Amino acid sequence: xxxxxxxxxxxxxxxxxxxxxxxxxxxxxxxxxxxxxxxxxxxxxxxxxxxxxxxxxxxxxxxxxxxxxxxxxxxxxxxxxxxxxxxxxxxxxxxxxxxxxxxxxxxxxxxxxxxxxxxxxxxxxxxxxxxxxxxxxxxxxxxxxxxxxxxxxxxxxxxxxxxxxxxxxxxxxxxxxxxxxxxxxxxxxxxxxxxxxxxxxxxxxxxxxxxxxxxxxxxxxxxxxxxx
Numbered sequence: 001x002x003x004x005x006x007x008x009x010x011x012x013x014x015x016x017x018x019x020x021x022x023x024x025x026x027x028x029x030x031x032x033x034x035x036x037x038x039x040x041x042x043x044x045x046x047x048x049x050x051x052x053x054x055x056x057x058x059x060x061x062x063x064x065x066x067x068x069x070x071x072x073x074x075x076x077x078x079x080x081x082x083x084x085x086x087x088x089x090x091x092x093x094x095x096x097x098x099x100x101x102x103x104x105x106x107x108x109x110x111x112x113x114x115x116x117x118x119x120x121x122x123x124x125x126x127x128x129x130x131x132x133x134x135x136x137x138x139x140x141x142x143x144x145x146x147x148x149x150x151x152x153x154x155x156x157x158x159x160x161x162x163x164x165x166x167x168x169x170x171x172x173x174x175x176x177x178x179x180x181x182x183x184x185x186x187x188x189x190x191x192x193x194x195x196x197x198x199x200x201x202x203x204x205x206x207x208x209x210x211x212x213x214x215x216x217x218x219x220x221x222x223x224x225x226x227x228x
Contacts, residue, residue: 003047006047007044007047007048010040010043010044010047011044013040014037014040014041014044017033017036017037017040018037020033021033021034021037025079025080025082026078026079026080027073027076027077027078027079027080028073028078030080031066031069031070031073032066034061034065034066034069035061035062035065035066036062037061038057038058038060038061038062038065038066039058039061039062041057041061042054042055042057042058042061042062045057048111051140052140052144060159064159064163068163068166068167068170071170072166072170074170075170122147126139126142126143126147127139129142130142134146
């Protein structure tokens with residue numbers, strides 16, 4: 001009974017966080033609430049005894065994804081651009097898909113039912129061979145590292161490649177950046193009005209310039225019509 005109450009509380013919290021994410025226009029708040037959504041999902045998985053899935057959700061969903069989103073915020077505005085278009089068809093598709101998923105829930109077997117098809121397919125073989133054939137006491141580790149070893153390796157490669165691609169985009173290592181590099185800012189690139197003034201000359205030229213300026217001043221000081 002206590003587990004059911006906890007699951008209902010966590011599910012209600014997930015719905016509340018999802019509504020806040022949709023309604024919020026500030027991207028920083030959306031990133032933080034997305035991390036909280038992942039942590040809440042991880043708590044629900046722990047309550048359902050799926051510790052391995054909870055660990056993955058907390059590490060990838062709340063950890064790596066949140067860090068990458070925060071790093072990407074350095075290149076985008078802090079607020080979401082308001083949209084003027086209301087796509088009614090997309091809303092109807094989402095509501096219809098949600099209704100179908102809710103209907104499918106009623107056909108699921110009871111939680112923990114040992115006679116459920118998922119428990120009668122390959123689970124007995126995993127339980128029987130985990131200790132005797134593979135000598136691994138933890139059945140979850142046996143499934144992930146042995147029976148589903150290639151699947152786990154593929155998932156790891158996908159996550160690593162996605163993280164590496166995001167880091168390369170954030171660092172600017174793109175083909176466009178290599179073909180058209182941004183010119184560096186130098187002092188010679190700054191243009192403006194040309195500065196005019198006396199040119200730098202040697203000592204002899206300075207003396208000649210002073211004599212010429214003295215003659216021009218004396219001629220300008222002589223009144224018109226006077227005889228010198």
